[in-house]
Amino acid sequence: DVKVTQSSRYLVKRTGEKVFLECVQDMDHENMFWYRQDPGLGLRLIYFSYDVKMKEKGDIPEGYSVSREKKERFSLILESASTNQTSMYLCATSYSAGGPNEQFFGPGTRLTVL
Amino acid sequence: AQSVAQPEDQVNVAEGNPLTVKCTYSVSGNPYLFWYVQYPNRGLQFLLKYITGDNLVKGSYGFEAEFNKSQTSFHLKKPSALVSDSALYFCAVRRNYGGATNKLIFGTGTLLAVQP
Numbered sequence: 574d575v576k577v578t579q580s581s582r583y584l585v586k587r588t589g590e591k592v593f594l595e596c597v598q599d600m601d602h603e604n605m606f607w608y609r610q611d612p613g614l615g616l617r618l619i620y621f622s623y624d625v626k627m628k629e630k631g632d633i634p635e636g637y638s639v640s641r642e643k644k645e646r647f648s649l650i651l652e653s654a655s656t657n658q659t660s661m662y663l664c665a666t667s668y669s670a671g672g673p674n675e676q677f678f679g680p681g682t683r684l685t686v687l
Numbered sequence: 688a689q690s691v692a693q694p695e696d697q698v699n700v701a702e703g704n705p706l707t708v709k710c711t712y713s714v715s716g717n718p719y720l721f722w723y724v725q726y727p728n729r730g731l732q733f734l735l736k737y738i739t740g741d742n743l744v745k746g747s748y749g750f751e752a753e754f755n756k757s758q759t760s761f762h763l764k765k766p767s768a769l770v771s772d773s774a775l776y777f778c779a780v781r782r783n784y785g786g787a788t789n790k791l792i793f794g795t796g797t798l799l800a801v802q803p
Contacts, residue, residue: 615793615794615796618791672789678731680729
C-alpha cells in the first residue's frame with residue numbers, strides 16, 4: 574500500500590510566521606502535489622513537482638513556495654503566514670509512467686493562522 | 688477551459704436505497720475521469736477511474752460510475768446505500784496538456800448523507 578504521511582494533523586501559527594508543511598511518501602512516486610481544500614471550493618492545486626528539484630506553479634501559488642531535495646519528500650512553505658491561508662492542506666503523489674494514474678493522498682494538515 | 692461541475696452540494700438518501708452523485712465535465716480531447724471519497728478529517732481515497740472502454744466502471748466499496756460522452760457526465764452510483772457511505776465525494780478530470788503529469792481538476796464536492 575502507498576503511504577503518504579504529513580508532518581502534522583493540526584497546526585496553529587501566528588500571522589507573519591514562516592510555516593513548513595512536510596510530506597513524505599514511501600512508494601518512489603515521481604509526481605507530488607500540494608493542494609488546499611476550502612469549503613465550497615474543492616481542492617485547488619498550489620504547487621506540483623515532477624522530479625527532485627523540479628517544480629511547477631499550480632493555480633494558487635501566491636504566498637507559497639516548495640522544496641523537493643529528495644524524491645520522497647515534498648515541503649510546502651508559507652513564507653509569511655496570513656489569516657487567509659487558514660485551510661486544510663493535502664499532499665498527494667502519483668506515478669508519472671503510463672497513466673492516467675490516480676493520486677494518493679496524505680491525511681491532511683489543518684492549519685489555523687491567528 | 689477544462690472544468691468539472693458537481694451540481695449538488697448535498698445528497699440525502701435512505702439506507703438501502705440506490706444513490707447517485709452527479710458530475711459533469713468539460714475537457715478538450717479525451718476525458719480521463721476520477722472519483723474520490725473523503726471521510727471526516729481524512730485525506731481523499733481513490734474510488735475509481737474512467738480511461739477508455741466500457742462506459743460502466745466498477746470501483747471500491749461497491750461503487751460504480753457511468754460515463755456518458757453525449758451528456759459529458761460521469762455520475763457515481765451505488766445500488767444500495769449504507770450509513771457508512773456518508774462522506775464527501777469529489778469528481779476530478781485530468782488536465783489534458785503538458786505531458787503525462789497526472790494533474791487533476793477537482794469539483795467542489797458533494798456531501799452524501801445516508802439516513803438509517
